[in-house]
Amino acid sequence: MNSMIVEVEASACLGxxxxxxxTEKLxxxxxRRTASEYAVTYVSSETGVENGRLVEDxxxxxxxxxxRVLEEMEKGWRQSEASGGFVDACYHVKIKAEVTPAKMENPSPSVQSSMADPRxxxxxxxxxxxxxxxxxxAMKFFFRGNKPFYARAVYVDAEGNLIEVTPYRKARYYKGGVTYEIxxxxxxxxxMITPPLGEEQLILYTSTQPLDSYSGQEAGAFYVVSGGGRTWARPRAA
Structure with missing residues (x-):
């Protein structure tokens, strides 16, 4: 199942x-809890009531x-007036977070069939x-979605370079139920697997809406998002 990227806010007061x-930790x-609850609400509303078991799973x-917190967009102390006129100091944060669902060891048939269910x-x-x-x-990657979607595939090499390997001159729009390859x-x-060797990965960012743009530069057939382990602002997924 997909992870989800969300933006949420929360506060805690000193007392x-x-x-x-x-208070800052709280x-x-x-x-983080709000991000998880948002994901649950979104999944429930998107799935609908036709398949109650799928919703439950x-x-x-x-x-x-x-x-996982990707970015602390805002943070700081504010004054808040509680009941009775008491003024308290409260810490407010706004974060962009990636919510990754727990892996199910024995998924029900309803979850297994969700790959083919556009609902x-x-x-x-x-x-x-x-x-x-x-x-x-030579390595190949394959991906397939259950409904039409937008996607960007970013390859992270052993030196920490971030390179987009989906066609950056196109809309990066893909049909549901179709298998695509990279x-x-x-x-x-x-x-091609070549030295230097180390941990490498392919990250696939997907959304039902067009993904945000980011800065980078063309390098032959590739689009280099960043290099040398520098931080990259990841596209936002709906």
Missing amino acids: QERSRVQ AMDEA LVKAYSKATV APLTVELWTDRDSYRVGD PGEGDQFTL
Whole structure:
């Protein structure tokens, strides 16, 4: 199942029993909880009531989700007037977070069939053409969604360079139920296993809406988003 990128806000007040450090942590914890709850609400509304078991399974997975903070968009102390005229200091945060649903060991048939159900939330599978590779091997990636979607595939090499490997001159719009491959037909590049060796990955960002733009530069058949391990502002997924 897909992770989801959301923007949420939360606050926590100092009170008489908390330190400033504890209050800041409480606000961040509340923001993470809000992000998880938002994902649950979104999944429930997008799935609809036609398949109650599917809704139940997806809600369980997202209610146990891992929430990773991608960006602290706003943070700071504010004064808040509580009941009775008492003025308290409150810490407010706004974050962009990635919500990744818990992996289900024995998914029900309803979850397994959600890949073919366009009524379910956007779900995109991503896999490789083999389990292991050696130096000199060519690698292929495949992906398929259950409904029409936009996507960007970014390859992270062993040196931390971020390189988009989806066609950057096109809309990056894909049909549901169709299997696509990287490199695809007409792509003028090959993903070859070469030194230096290390941990590498392909990140596929997907959304039912067009993805935000980002800065980078053309490099032959590729679009280099960043290099040398520099931070990259990831596209926002709906």
